[in-house]
Amino acid sequence: MIGIDWGAWIGRDPEGNRAMLDDLFALAGTDALHPAEPTAAALSSAGGVLRDLLDRRVVGRVVLGAGPATT
Numbered sequence: 001m002i003g004i005d006w007g008a009w010i011g012r013d014p015e016g017n018r019a020m021l022d023d024l025f026a027l028a029g030t031d032a033l034h035p036a037e038p039t040a041a042a043l044s045s046a047g048g049v050l051r052d053l054l055d056r057r058v059v060g061r062v063v064l065g066a067g068p069a070t071t
Contacts, residue, residue, distance in 0.1 A: 041063070042066065043065060045064075
């Protein structure tokens, strides 16, 4: 799993974090945000999915499961 660690920044700049969250929640109530839909891939294709993540070819999330690979 690849992600970010927000904790250190929140500790250094709690007011900036609050302002960012206020902006984000205001945008969430509009049609301004368009997050990428998750991509599904078969668990058997995990190696390829990890390569795609490392090569920065993935936009959004990839969900691994028992179904056929789509990536």
